Each structure stands twice: as C-alpha cells, then as structure tokens.
Amino acid sequence: xxxxxxxxxxxxxxxxxxxxxxxxxxxxxxxxxxxxxxxxxxxxxxxxxxxxxxxxxxxxxxxxxxxxxxxxxxxxxxxxxxxxxxxxxxxxxxxxxxxxxxxxxxxxxxxxxxxxxxxxxxxxxxxxxxxxxxxxxxxxxxxxxxxxxxxxxxxxxxxxxxxxxxxxxxxxxxxxxxxxxxxxxxxxxxxxxxxxxxxxxxxxxxxxxxxxxxxxxxxxxxxxxxxxxxxxxxxxxxxxxxxxxxxxxxxxxxxxxxxxxxxxxxxxxxxxxxxxxxxxxxxxxxxxxxxxxxxxxxxxxx
Amino acid sequence: xxxxxxxxxxxxxxxxxxxxxxxxxxxxxxxxxxxxxxxxxxxxxxxxxxxxxxxxxxxxxxxxxxxxxxxxxxxxxxxxxxxxxxxxxxxxxxxxxxxxxxxxxxxxxxxxxxxxxxxxxxxxxxxxxxxxxxxxxxxxxxxxxxxxxxxxxxxxxxxxxxxxxxxxxxxxxxxxxxxxxxxxxxxxxxxxxxxxxxxxxxxxxxxxxxxxxxxxxxxxxxxxxxxxxxxxxxxxxxx
Numbered sequence: 111x112x113x114x115x116x117x118x119x120x121x122x123x124x125x126x127x128x129x130x131x132x133x134x135x136x137x138x139x140x141x142x143x144x145x146x147x148x149x150x151x152x153x154x155x156x157x158x159x160x161x162x163x164x165x166x167x168x169x170x171x172x173x174x175x176x177x178x179x180x181x182x183x184x185x186x187x188x189x190x191x192x193x194x195x196x197x198x199x200x201x202x203x204x205x206x207x208x209x210x211x212x213x214x215x216x217x218x219x220x221x222x223x224x225x226x227x228x229x230x231x232x233x234x235x236x237x238x239x240x241x242x243x244x245x246x247x248x249x250x251x252x253x254x255x256x257x258x259x260x261x262x263x264x265x266x267x268x269x270x271x272x273x274x275x276x277x278x279x280x281x282x283x284x285x286x287x288x289x290x291x292x293x294x295x296x297x298x299x300x301x302x303x304x305x306x307x308x309x310x311x312x313x314x315x316x317x318x319x320x321x322x323x324x325x326x327x328x329x330x331x332x333x334x335x336x337x338x339x340x341x342x343x344x345x346x347x348x349x350x351x352x353x354x355x356x357x358x359x360x361x362x363x364x365x366x367x368x369x370x371x372x373x374x375x376x377x378x379x380x381x382x383x384x385x386x387x388x389x390x391x392x393x394x395x396x397x398x399x400x401x402x403x404x405x406x407x408x409x410x411x412x
Numbered sequence: 413x414x415x416x417x418x419x420x421x422x423x424x425x426x427x428x429x430x431x432x433x434x435x436x437x438x439x440x441x442x443x444x445x446x447x448x449x450x451x452x453x454x455x456x457x458x459x460x461x462x463x464x465x466x467x468x469x470x471x472x473x474x475x476x477x478x479x480x481x482x483x484x485x486x487x488x489x490x491x492x493x494x495x496x497x498x499x500x501x502x503x504x505x506x507x508x509x510x511x512x513x514x515x516x517x518x519x520x521x522x523x524x525x526x527x528x529x530x531x532x533x534x535x536x537x538x539x540x541x542x543x544x545x546x547x548x549x550x551x552x553x554x555x556x557x558x559x560x561x562x563x564x565x566x567x568x569x570x571x572x573x574x575x576x577x578x579x580x581x582x583x584x585x586x587x588x589x590x591x592x593x594x595x596x597x598x599x600x601x602x603x604x605x606x607x608x609x610x611x612x613x614x615x616x617x618x619x620x621x622x623x624x625x626x627x628x629x630x631x632x633x634x635x636x637x638x639x640x641x642x643x644x645x646x647x648x649x650x651x
Contacts, residue, residue: 207553216554261552294559295541298581309464313583317547349555354580356543356557360565405466 147175149185151257152204158221158253163245165221170254173247181236186258196236199320203258207317209350210335215357217268218261224252226336233332234325271347271359273340277368279385281392287373290366292403294358299324302403304377309405314354322353330380342371440612442634446642448492448604448620454481454648460584467539468517468582478584479522480624481648488604489646491523492622493590495597496608497629499616505530506595509566512587514542514558519577519587523623525597526589528572534558534565540581546589547576555580574621588623620644 148171158165174182181200183190188202201208210227211219228248231239240248256262277283291297299314301307304327316322325333335345347367349357362370375385393400459475462468482490509531513520515538526532536542536558544565545555550573556565569575569591579585590597598606608618611634619629625646632640 205549215556216552293541294557295581298541310581310583314580317545317553349557351553351555354543354545354555356545356555356580358557361557361559361562405464 147179147184151186152260153257153263156253156256156262158225158249158256160221160225160245160249160252163249165246165249165251165253167250167253167257169247170250170252171257173243173251174254177240177243178251186255192236197320198235198316198322199318200236202318203255205352206259206261207352209352210345211268211348211351212270212344213268213348214271214359215349215351218265220267220270221249221252223267224255225249228252230336232334234334271344273343274364274368276339276371277365279372279388281388283369283372284376284385284389284392285373286366287369287371288376288403290362290370291373294361294370297403299354300327300377304328304374316354317352324354327374327377328379330378339368339371339375342374343367346370440610440614440634441637442611442613443607443609443639444494444611444616444618444632444634444642445605445607445639446494446644448489448494448600448606448622448644448646449487450481450483450489450625450646450648451487452648453650454483455650457482462517462582462584465517465540465582471516476516476518480586481622482522482602484602484604486604488600488602489622490600490602490604491521492600492604492606492620492644493523493525493592493597494600494606494608494618494620494642494644495525495590495592496594496611497617497619499614500594500596500611505568507531509533511535512589513537514544514579514585517542517579517582517585519585521587521599523588523590523599525592525599526569527595528570528591528593529568532567532569532589534567536560536562542579542585543581545578545580547578548573551575551591574623590621618642620646622646625649 155167157167179190181190181192181196182188182203183193186203188200190200193200206218208219208223208227211217211223213219213223225248228240228251231237243251298308298310299306301311306324306326308324311324314322314324333341333345335341335350347357347359347362349355372385375383376389378386457477457479459477461475462472479491484490505527510524510526510533512524512532512534514534514536517538517540534544539560541557541559543555543557547553548569550571551569558565569589571591572593573591575589575591577587577589596608596611598608600606613634613636615631615633617629618632619627621627625648628644628646630642632642634640
C-alpha cells in the first residue's frame with residue numbers, strides 16, 4: 111500500500127465513520143424516531159414534574175433501554191426477555207393501569223406516584239429499588255414511561271387522596287379497626303389472622319388472568335406501596351388497580367380508616383410495632399372475650 | 413302591513429329551522445326480530461357452590477347455574493346482545509340510567525347493555541360485601557368495594573366496549589357491561605328471541621354478540637313500517 115493510497119482509504123473510512131455517527135445521533139434525537147431496540151411509543155413525548163425536578167422522555171428513553179427493557183420489554187407491554195420467568199408479571203405500561211397510586215381507582219397516578227414506585231421498588235416482586243439512579247434520572251424515566259400509553263396525552267391524573275393527620279393509637283382504635291376488618295370482609299382474602307388464607311384467597315387472579323396472592327401480613331414483608339401508616343392508609347383507600355384489591359375510599363370514613371390502619375399493624379406479628387405491643391397486652395388480659403374473625407363471628411354480616 | 417308580513421314570515425322561517433335543528437329525528441317504525449340458536453355441543457352449565465357465602469346460598473332453593481352459554485329448549489341461546497353495529501347514527505345517551513344489581517351473589521342482569529355515556533347505577537342488595545371490578549381495556553378498569561347498605565355506585569362508560577365484570581371476593585360472580593354506540597339493541601330471553609323496534613328506514617348491519625362465541629353479523633334493509641327477520645346460529649363448542 112502506497113502512502114497516497116493509505117491516505118485515501120483513511121479519509122474514506124473516516125467519512126464513513128462520521129456518517130454513521132451522524133445517523134446514530136439523528137436517530138436518537140427524538141423519542142418518536144425509529145429506535146433499533148424500542149417499539150414505537152404511543153405519545154411523541156412527555157415530561158414529568160416531581161417536586162421541582164422536570165423529567166424528559168428523551169434521556170428517559172436511554173435509561174429505559176439500559177435498565178428496564180429486559181423485563182418491561184421493547185414495546186413497554188411488560189413482555190421483555192425476562193418476563194416469562196417473573197411472577198407477578200412486569201407492569202404493562204401500554205395499559206396505564208398502576209397499583210401504587212395516591213389517586214382514585216380508575217384514574218392515572220401522579221408523577222410522584224410513579225417516581226416513588228421507581229424509587230421504592232416492589233418488595234415482594236422482581237422490581238428492585240432504583241435508588242442508584244439519580245433523582246433526575248428517575249424523573250426522566252417517569253416521563254418516558256408515560257409515552258407508552260395515549261391516555262397520558264388525553265387525561266389528567268386523578269386528585270391525590272387527602273390523608274388527615276393520624277389519630278392516636280389506642281386500644282379502642284384497634285378494636286374498632288378489627289370490627290371493620292370483619293365487617294368490610296378483608297378476611298375473605300387476607301384471612302382471619304392476616305395469613306393470606308381467607309376463603310377467596312386461592313381463587314384470586316389479576317386483571318390479566320394470572321393467579322395472584324393476597325398480602326400476607328404475618329411474614330414481615332413490607333407493603334408494596336410504602337411501609338408507613340400513611341402508605342397503609344393510602345393502599346386500601348385507593349386500591350391496587352389491576353389486582354383484586356378494591357378501593358375503599360367511598361365506604362370508609364377517614365377516622366375509621368385510621369382505626370383499620372392500627373388494627374392491620376397488629377397482624378404484622380413479625381415486625382415489632384407500637385400497635386402490636388398494645389394489642390398483645392390487651393389480648394393477654396381480654397383474649398377470651400374476643401369474638402374470632404371469620405364466617406362464624408356474630409359481628410359478621412351473616 | 414307589509415313589514416308585519418315579512419316579520420311574521422321571517423319568524424316562521426327562523427322557528428321552523430330551529431325545529432329542524434332541535435327536533436329529535438323521527439323514531440322509525442321498522443322492526444327487526446329473530447331468534448338466536450346454536451348447533452353443536454355447548455358446555456354444560458354447572459351448579460355454583462355458594463356454601464362459602466351462606467347469606468347468598470340460602471337465597472337460592474336450587475343452586476344457581478353458570479351462565480356463559482345459557483340455553484333454553486330448542487337450542488336457543490340466552491343473554492345474546494343483538495344490536496345495530498352499522499347504519500345507525502346512534503343518539504345521545506338517554507337521561508334514564510340503567511340499573512345493575514348484585515343480589516344473591518349473582519349479577520342481575522347477567523349481561524347489561526347500555527349506551528356510551530349513559531348513567532349506570534350499581535346496587536349491592538346483599539348482606540355481604542362485594543367488590544365490583546369491571547375489567548375494561550378500552551375504557552379504564554376500576555375496582556371498588558361495596559359493603560352491605562352502601563349507596564349505589566353511579567358511573568358511566570365513555571367508549572363502546574364489551575366489559576367483563578367480576579367480583580374477586582365471590583369468584584363465581586361474572587357478568588358483562590355491553591357499552592354500545594346505538595340505542596337500538598335487545599338481549600335474547602331464554603327462548604332466544606329478540607326484537608329491535610323503532611328503526612327508521614335504512615340499511616343496517618345487525619350484530620349478535622355472545623360472551624363465549626363472539627359476534628355474528630348480517631345486513632338487513634328496512635323500507636318503512638315493516639318487520640324483518642334476522643336469525644343467528646352460533647356454532648357451539650363444549651369449551
């Protein structure tokens with residue numbers, strides 16, 4: 111190879127490389143443009159707003175392609191390569207149905223709800239907590255996730271549930287919560303002792319028809335949508351859309367809801383908590399007078 | 413005088429055009445009737461064991477049967493929704509809502525047609541809690557608890573869809589909301605017959621929908637005050 115020939119080849123090669131680079135950067139300049147790995151999103155672009163952080167879909171797309179595609183899939187429908195091994199199945203973003211919401215059942219969650227879900231992960235599933243990503247990156251992911259369903263362009267998220275200040279933790283509150291657990295028939299799925307062994311537990315399926323277990327309070331697992339008393343309040347008031355867990359927002363008054371929260375804590379026998387301590391000392395003294403929860407209880411709707 | 417005449421004429425023109433705009437389209441007098449039957453072997457409808465919910469079980473002297481392929485004598489099919497799928501411009505939803513009951517741990521009626529946008533009232537008449545969970549795909553799915561004595565849930569559906577409804581607490585409870593664009597529809601009774609009335613003259617596509625065997629359609633032309641017959645035959649499979 112002569113010096114001249116080499117120079118020409120080198121120049122040509124550089125041009126080719128530059129062109130390729132230019133093509134690649136054009137391809138990645140817009141969310142709606144064809145992407146070698148991702149299917150076409152429903153909405154051209156979205157943004158998110160979380161406590162002053164504005165997320166954008168474009169950087170979110172790159173993060174999705176790197177971190178989320180394996181389970182949630184190139185089309186955002188929860189059918190990534192790993193999905194077949196995962197139970198419960200990864201979220202299908204094309205339906206825009208989400209479990210952990212502060213908004214009423216049947217409405218879109220807020221950006222904060224999605225951000226919190228990405229941050230927290232879902233303890234009893236394959237979804238990890240994404241705290242290693244920066245808040246900005248998580249906000250970008252939220253913006254990108256919203257491009258998978260046309261609902262985000264047409265609808266606004268529902269109004270966030272207003273949670274009043276927690277009432278004092280007293281034995282009366284716990285006892286009333288226990289009555290509600292019987293009356294509202296939480297035990298039909300979650301079981302009389304919260305062991306997820308109620309009469310309907312074995313029959314439950316999610317909205318895609320896959321078998322799903324009710325939450326077992328006794329194992330020490332954290333709740334899927336956050337583990338504070340406020341989170342617990344929110345979970346049963348808004349319900350977990352896409353699962354058998356309904357919303358109780360229309361049927362429980364705020365004070366009653368706090369009573370139910372306090373009782374539910376006593377079912378978490380593997381997690382030391384204030385409600386449990388109070389309950390255990392009460393039960394040691396008055397256990398014989400307590401009607402058992404379940405179908406034979408006089409407090410039930412029989 | 414002349415001025416008055418023109419003013420009167422103008423008023424008449426304005427009024428008649430207003431009537432043209434606001435008057436509801438004349439209700440037609442055409443009728444489509446028919447019968448829905450099946451050939452083949454449908455699945456056997458099984459008795460439902462409600463022993464886990466005694467308050468419901470005691471409301472039924474004989475066990476309630478599943479209803480996914482409900483049939484009567486002569487191979488007739490019940491709970492088939494027959495509706496005008498093309499040729500009817502539809503109408504705005506009537507002020508009168510439709511009512512759906514949860515009674516004896518059953519959905520009454522099993523299949524409830526309604527117009528998009530029409531008010532839907534859901535009642536719990538039982539002594540037990542139900543959670544009503546419409547598994548909508550085109551519309552938005554929701555899931556609400558309704559304990560005994562709760563007020564009715566009042567809602568509506570915006571888009572046409574066949575929505576499967578279930579109660580997760582009582583897994584045998586299953587029904588359908590059939591949200592349509594047309595106000596011309598009927599549901600077959602146990603004898604498989606239906607009658608769609610009040611049709612203006614026109615060319616229509618009539619569709620029969622059965623929850624397990626999907627849809628069948630045929631074209632019917634109504635010339636005026638006449639009754640046309642449209643029978644539907646589904647091919648039943650046992651599963």
